[in-house]
Amino acid sequence: MEGKNICSKLNPFRECIEYNLGLWECPGFLFLIMGLANIVAMVATYFVANRYSDQPEIVALIVIIISAIFLVISYSITQGFDKLAQANKMKTEFVSVASHQLRTPLSSMRWALNLLLDEHFQGSEQEKTSYLESVQESAERMIKLVNDLLDVSRIEMGRMIFAPRQTNLYIIAQKIIGSLTPYAKANNVALTLDAPETLPNVFTDPDRILLVVQNLIENAIKYTKG
Template sequence: MFNKLHLFRECRDYNLSIWQCPSFVFFVLGLVNIAAMLGTYFIATRYMDQPEIVALIVIGISLFIFIISHSVTEGFNKLAQASKMKTEFVSIASHQLRAPLSSIRWSLNLLEDGSSSPAETATFISFIKENTERMIKLVNDLLDVSRIEMGEITFSPQPTNIYLLAQKVIDNSALFAQANNVSLRLESPEVLPQAYVDPDKIFLVFQNLIDNAIKYIKGQGEVRVVLREENNFIKVAISDTGVGIPQSQQKYIFKKFFRSDNIMKYQTIGTGLGLFIAKAAIKQNNGQIWFESKEGKRTTFYFTLPIYK
């Protein structure tokens, strides 16, 4: 009994269903093998003159064992993916934290020296603040991913003005866009119904998609946000004139920690978590998210939000 409880606890710790937990499935598979051997023996002795019945029973048992083995394989695959994600997490987190921490230490050393002018001091303080915000965002992204994986994400839907929400994100992104020589445009009909969504989650979706669009434009460019009413949903399109996504890698774009090769080539700062979080938020708000992209030219992300009735 205690061993059985231990098996269930192990499956829960791995965040696997009972039929994907290797230790439990191996235990069941062992019992099935023993039962199959004994059952086949007794059936064979009883139906020796009817070999077709014995053959059918053996085939049925073999099929059942095959299904159990498939569950074992799925469980190992999931554990292997978890191990890979852990390695990627350590690599990305350490890389993303090292740069801002080094910058903060460098700025603090210069401030500690005491020879900085008031203007230089203000610049260093601004630099420290900026890098602190980067680290906070990384930690928040990692916490959001953890909540999504554990199914603990909160959801508080309410009637929401999507135009005002999008405008707020654009206003917050204005300086970042200006620094990157990118113009921002918001297009919407004069009358747009409210959406029934969690405004905090949708704000985060807008923020992630608009920030990505700005970051992945090299040189002068434009990010355009278009709002439309369509089939009892508000449809949002966020397009950019950036580097695009290679066709061969588009199927991975919503995976955790994924960053396409051309983005890595440009050394763009990012964790590869924003789109994973955005997709989970849209799904939780009963919408859909998808994209179209042409490498080297443009990318457009679309998502839908249910209209408040």
């Protein structure tokens, strides 16, 4: 099993598929080509040096120097391509995550607006105001997410920037329930908040924890048969 894992790691084609790159952009394949070029250079250098020198020590020294130069160049090139490949992979993953995060507030906005525009909707003014507030909150979250997408430095670093602070989980839960209630009603699912208002604060990023819990609840609603 370990042998298979080692062979898999040494397989340049697997790396190309993983990074979604062409063969000549793949670091593993380039390293293989550079290795072959290095061997050819060593052999060629040996024959050329032998032609102009009868001293084996000088020939060996020339071969070592040329090989070292080729090795450094090969390593630099493959490392550069490896960093580019990893950055490309991280960008793809980042966009995928961000797209999912954008879909959640969009879904909440759509269901709330559909409910308000439904001519059969008999909700009170307070309910209508609540739905409009949830639309506004969803729009604000979308703006934050779009700002994250536009922040290229976060993508290049391969990580999100967190802003942890003392966070009231009860307020977070209220926001989530409020924003997802229209979506839940459209799927014949009832959402209730069963938690004391005296929940202790936690040190976390409120925007990120809201997205995580909201995604979980949205998926629960989606796959619950009402």
